[in-house]
Amino acid sequence: MTDRDDAYDPQAVEEKWQRLWVERRTHVTDLKSAKEPYYNLMMFPYPSAEGLHVGNAFAFIGADINGRVQRLQGKNVFEPMGFDAFGIHSENFAMQRNTHPARLIPANISQFQRQLKRLGLMLNWEHELSTTDPDYYKWTQWIFLQLHKAGLAFRKKAAVNWCPECKTVLANEQVINGFCERHPTVAVTQKFLEQWFFAITKYAERLLKNLETLDWSASTRVAQENWIGRSVGAEIRFKAPTGGEVTVFTTRPDTVFGATFLVLAPEHPLVESVTGQECRADVNAYRRKAAAMDVVTRRVGSKEKTGVFTGGYAKNPATGENVPIWIADYVLMGYGTGAIMGVPAHDERDFEFATKYKLPIVQVVDGGAEKTELPFSASDGKLVNSGKFNGVSCDDAIPAITTWLAEKKLGTLQVQYKLHDWCISRQRYWGPPIPVIYCDACGIVPVPEKDLPVILPLIEDYRPDDSGVSPLARHEEWYRVPCPTCGKMGRRETDVSDTFLDSAWYFLRYPSTGFKDKAFDPATTKRWLPVNSYIGGNEHAVLHLMYSRFTTMVLKDLGLLDFEEPYVRFRAHGTIVKDGNKMSKSRGNVVIPDNFVAQWGADTFRMYMMFLGPYQVGGDFRDEGISGIRRFLDKLWGAVAAADKKKNPADFEATRRKVHQAIRKITADMVELRYNTAIAALMECLNVLRAECGEGGVPAELVEPMVILISPLAPHFAEECWERLGHKTSVVDATWPAFDEALAREDEVELVVQVNGKVRGRLKVARGISQDDAVKLALADEGVKRFIEAKPVRKAVYVENKLVSLVV
RNA sequence: GCCCGGGUGGUGUAAUGGUAGACACUGGGGACUUAAAAUCCCCUGGGGGCAACCCCGUGCAGGUUCGAGUCCUGCCCCGGGCACCA
Numbered sequence: 001m002t003d004r005d006d007a008y009d010p011q012a013v014e015e016k017w018q019r020l021w022v023e024r025r026t027h028v029t030d031l032k033s034a035k036e037p038y039y040n041l042m043m044f045p046y047p048s049a050e051g052l053h054v055g056n057a058f059a060f061i062g063a064d065i066n067g068r069v070q071r072l073q074g075k076n077v078f079e080p081m082g083f084d085a086f087g088i089h090s091e092n093f094a095m096q097r098n099t100h101p102a103r104l105i106p107a108n109i110s111q112f113q114r115q116l117k118r119l120g121l122m123l124n125w126e127h128e129l130s131t132t133d134p135d136y137y138k139w140t141q142w143i144f145l146q147l148h149k150a151g152l153a154f155r156k157k158a159a160v161n162w163c164p165e166c167k168t169v170l171a172n173e174q175v176i177n178g179f180c181e182r183h184p185t186v187a188v189t190q191k192f193l194e195q196w197f198f199a200i201t202k203y204a205e206r207l208l209k210n211l212e213t214l215d216w217s218a219s220t221r222v223a224q225e226n227w228i229g230r231s232v233g234a235e236i237r238f239k240a241p242t243g244g245e246v247t248v249f250t251t252r253p254d255t256v257f258g259a260t261f262l263v264l265a266p267e268h269p270l271v272e273s274v275t276g277q278e279c280r281a282d283v284n285a286y287r288r289k290a291a292a293m294d295v296v297t298r299r300v301g302s303k304e305k306t307g308v309f310t311g312g313y314a315k316n317p318a319t320g321e322n323v324p325i326w327i328a329d330y331v332l333m334g335y336g337t338g339a340i341m342g343v344p345a346h347d348e349r350d351f352e353f354a355t356k357y358k359l360p361i362v363q364v365v366d367g368g369a370e371k372t373e374l375p376f377s378a379s380d381g382k383l384v385n386s387g388k389f390n391g392v393s394c395d396d397a398i399p400a401i402t403t404w405l406a407e408k409k410l411g412t413l414q415v416q417y418k419l420h421d422w423c424i425s426r427q428r429y430w431g432p433p434i435p436v437i438y439c440d441a442c443g444i445v446p447v448p449e450k451d452l453p454v455i456l457p458l459i460e461d462y463r464p465d466d467s468g469v470s471p472l473a474r475h476e477e478w479y480r481v482p483c484p485t486c487g488k489m490g491r492r493e494t495d496v497s498d499t500f501l502d503s504a505w506y507f508l509r510y511p512s513t514g515f516k517d518k519a520f521d522p523a524t525t526k527r528w529l530p531v532n533s534y535i536g537g538n539e540h541a542v543l544h545l546m547y548s549r550f551t552t553m554v555l556k557d558l559g560l561l562d563f564e565e566p567y568v569r570f571r572a573h574g575t576i577v578k579d580g581n582k583m584s585k586s587r588g589n590v591v592i593p594d595n596f597v598a599q600w601g602a603d604t605f606r607m608y609m610m611f612l613g614p615y616q617v618g619g620d621f622r623d624e625g626i627s628g629i630r631r632f633l634d635k636l637w638g639a640v641a642a643a644d645k646k647k648n649p650a651d652f653e654a655t656r657r658k659v660h661q662a663i664r665k666i667t668a669d670m671v672e673l674r675y676n677t678a679i680a681a682l683m684e685c686l687n688v689l690r691a692e693c694g695e696g697g698v699p700a701e702l703v704e705p706m707v708i709l710i711s712p713l714a715p716h717f718a719e720e721c722w723e724r725l726g727h728k729t730s731v732v733d734a735t736w737p738a739f740d741e742a743l744a745r746e747d748e749v750e751l752v753v754q755v756n757g758k759v760r761g762r763l764k765v766a767r768g769i770s771q772d773d774a775v776k777l778a779l780a781d782e783g784v785k786r787f788i789e790a791k792p793v794r795k796a797v798y799v800e801n802k803l804v805s806l807v808v
Numbered sequence: 809g810c811c812c813g814g815g816u817g818g819u820g821u822a823a824u825g826g827u828a829g830a831c832a833c834u835g836g837g838g839a840c841u842u843a844a845a846a847u848c849c850c851c852u853g854g855g856g857g858c859a860a861c862c863c864c865g866u867g868c869a870g871g872u873u874c875g876a877g878u879c880c881u882g883c884c885c886c887g888g889g890c891a892c893c894a
Contacts, residue, residue, distance in 0.1 A: 680831035
């Protein structure tokens, strides 16, 4: 047998092991009997027609490595995969291709499956799911019904983006600077439609509070915190002389004496009643203009402020003076009360508005020593022009004035959140129909659970039209349905639900995919949930993760789950760029794994991806670097071939020490997802082994741990090596190697000697020598002596086994 | 504007406050070969020196410390997210 014949052939090795894994059901965990369940979740993909790209691959490989490490450490790992195939992306893509999403999706999914399988992921395909499968969305609809039953699903009119050219509702990300992404010259407008919402804001405090208890990436937690956006302030009532009152929300009740005007959002319900006859025409024109603007442009903060006077007045509860009421689109109906008190001296936006419209500006906070320039929005000052509160610091005045107003029944302490209720309605076709029937006699009637699923009918003409009504409304025989309560003819809800609802609960379904009669089986769920490890991209830091936390909390409150946080540990992976640039279709630099896998093999590709940089940061995909990984695997292959069971590790002291050091380092790195440095440690270890053993044989006892350590990274390669080392069972059933601290220890260490902070010498010394001995040796060193000369040593710092620092 | 990341050789990157550049890639030199590929060995931050060695160097300016890539203060640049949230 020559070296040539026995060279590492990744294609052959990978084909063999992928076949054996399927035959032996290596990756199928028995969910019922698992003693140490470990639910290893990764974010299921949207199966695009382009197929899996390196971004997906990077995410999945990193999560898979985590699962494999856990399995070697004794856990029963469940690693499922599924497809998030509903939604506007699939629908738009199908329209472009003049086909139907239902015809497109299966091909895309099988393409993804092929690519995923080729990567050697430890996936349990027996629990695969697809959100478009009626067996799945039956339960998505069921979840809707549970929320509805709990009073958390409600209808409300809300603005949507509308493109008059494509005559359809657009998602926010399809609006580019106020124009439709497909018609760059057509301004997007807004339409008001009745929509279904979930009352996630009722859970705001709990969603915020629980974050402290979660083992999540800090960046993700912070993003959630900001999104919830809790702020404490006061609601203050301004009474109109004509009757009625305007309630405003402010975080600065201390500045109420400086409130010289009020601003309502144009859509505010009180606008009608406060508007005076002489202003009505202007007000109506302004409101029409605001209504015509699309939702996205409306929220852009850079544009100049506009507004009109309503002719109405209300009494400032602090000063007792009447202040004018304006409307302006910089005040948003969706936050607080949709009305603000204008304090131009201490708020930049109000200042800009007051300056433009010549409204009075009254300073009520003095910023201290340097003359305070207005607007002064900081809260480190003392009150002026504020009656009995003059001289009080802002921090003290905030509670004091809130209490004072509360006593007069003109204000209350109030906590506000930026988080808004979750709009789940989509006036589109490609999603699960919302399971509701409208009856003229009975009103809104939820579809009885026994009638689920409400099947999405396969209609060819699924394109949205200019009615603003979902395409399903055109499908009469589906749309008309008897009322479940009274039996008279009713109408189905024709909106479908948001894809985020599909993904809000998919982790609950995976372990229970076999159960046809329930969304999730209580016993299975109890054993396997919550999810032990969830790895995914920070692009879902806010919406997906927030919605699935909310859904879980609601199900817990309904007594259907016994935990309220779905993901015990969440880690955000980084992003892969290409030669320093973001990958994108328009740049034409999107890397597809297939060619790399075909040329180098999945194992080399997996390891290279993980070697690009820290997993939680990302890295730069350069084509040249991958050969280094392959060279490493070739060398390790050679070391395995030369392994000798009869050799004694004690005769290979340097290698043995390095192996134990590598086990120590890699064990720590792997659980922290530091795959790049774990790979470097493996390389270092092999370099030492080769230096010590040369071409000759290596003690098998020293190569075996390396094979186990590399197996999560290069699973097929490791299986083949393991077999060649004489093992009859799969390497996935091996035991993670333990290190011996004594064997890992270096007996001789290099001591650095610094003189006045500069390195002047390096000494080889016995481990653990005393400070006195170390200093003595340092002073005896020729190189060190030259820099000390005759000067007395004023100070000596000794760090054991590391350095001696001398100050002269 | 606000909130997260990040700025270290030719490149990707590594360094519990303790030897800056581990591990790789690229490039250069050599060995083997009729030759090439593969493989193996050596060199590869800048400057000075025949050499032993020395000086400089982690975006910029300061500070703390015996000692700073790492900690503190103030900036600059790049990437991402949020954005009139009262």
